[in-house]
Structure formats: C-alpha cells, structure tokens
C-alpha cells in the first residue's frame with residue numbers, strides 16, 4: 611500500500627482550486643507545487659485546507675535557507691508536510707524539523723541535486739525527518755532522467771522512514787515505483803495533463819493502494 615499525492619503545478623489560483631476539487635476524492639495528499647505556492651502564497655494553502663479537510667496538504671516550499679523561519683507559518687496555516695531541499699544542508703533541515711515538531715507535522719527532504727544521497731538520508735533520519743523525497747525535477751526529466759536508480763538505492767538503505775517518489779510518474783509506472791519501495795507516489799503532469807484528471811488520479815491510486 612502506497613499513498614498518492616497530486617502535484618498542483620498551475621500558477622492560477624482559481625484553476626488550482628478547481629483542479630483540486632476534481633482530484634481530491636481520488637488521492638490522499640494534495641501538493642501545492644513550488645511555482646504555485648510562490649505565486650499564490652499562504653492564502654491558497656488556507657483555501658485548500660478549508661475545502662478539502664479529508665486530504666493531507668503538502669506545501670512544496672523547497673526551502674533552501676532559514677528553515678524554521680520560512681516553514682513555520684505554513685505549518686501554522688495547516689500544512690501537513692513541508693519540503694526542504696536536501697542541498698540546503700542539515701542545519702536548514704533541522705530548522706524545518708523544529709517547526710514541524712511544534713505543530714505535530716511532518717518534513718520531507720527533497721533529494722534533488724544532492725550529490726551524496728546515502729549520507730544525507732542517514733543524517734536526515736537521525737535528525738527526525740519523516741519523509742525522504744526521491745525526485746527527478748521537471749528540467750532533469752526533460753534531459754531524459756528518471757527517479758528509479760535513486761529510489762532503488764534509498765529503499766535499499768532500509769531506514770524505516772517513508773520514501774516519496776516524484777518525477778514523471780504515471781499510471782504505467784506506478785506499480786514499478788510501488789514495488790521498488792515507495793510509500794508516497796507523486797504525480798503531476800500525468801494527472802493535470804490528462805483529458806479526465808479525476809479518472810487519471812483514480813487509476814494511479816487504485817494501483818498504489820492495491
């Protein structure tokens with residue numbers, strides 16, 4: 611059993627809420643993507659939290675510095691999970707962990723562009739991080755990269771913390787991602803780019819929960 615997460619990557623406030631309304635019944639976690647939260651701010655988090663109380667909300671802050679200071683307002687406003695870049699370093703990561711602890715919430719460390727993912731994963735686990743995010747970003751995807759090799763390495767560490775996987779995941783690859791050890795399967799374009807986003811989300815969740 612893996613959870614599913616839909617990445618809301620539009621810049622438009624109303625379009626984001628409308629897409630969330632279609633998809634929310636069919637996924638576990640709604641993600642406010644990085645461009646979307648930068649463009650729309652905390653008001654969008656408050657809106658989604660109020661409208662979709664059954665879903666967890668992840669705010670993809672990708673924090674790079676000032677971990678506690680930047681993330682605390684988002685936890686306070688209802689974020690269940692905030693992300694911090696692994697490349698920021700352990701001091702910033704510990705700051706986000708401190709903010710999350712105040713509200714009983716979770717931290718995801720995004721391993722995008724981290725050179726030594728094994729060493730950082732171990733440091734994160736020791737620091738109290740709940741989720742390691744294996745992530746091939748949109749630009750790396752365009753250059754032909756996928757998250758599968760990193761997923762295999764991090765799952766092989768058997769740390770016991772949750773592993774989230776993002777980077778072009780679609781229905782056709784969901785079973786592979788799940789079997790490789792993902793606890794949270796993230797899909798953005800495969801859902802928002804589908805003719806019927808609700809049906810696409812339901813298909814991915816059926817495989818992830820199966």
Ligand SMILES: O=C(CO)[C@H](O)[C@H](O)COP(=O)(O)O
Pocket residue numbers: 617618619643644670746747748776777778779796797798799800
């Ligand atoms: O965080 C992101 C980009 O930095 C995306 O939200 C994430 O990669 C999921 O989208 P997709 O399934 O389209 O790759």
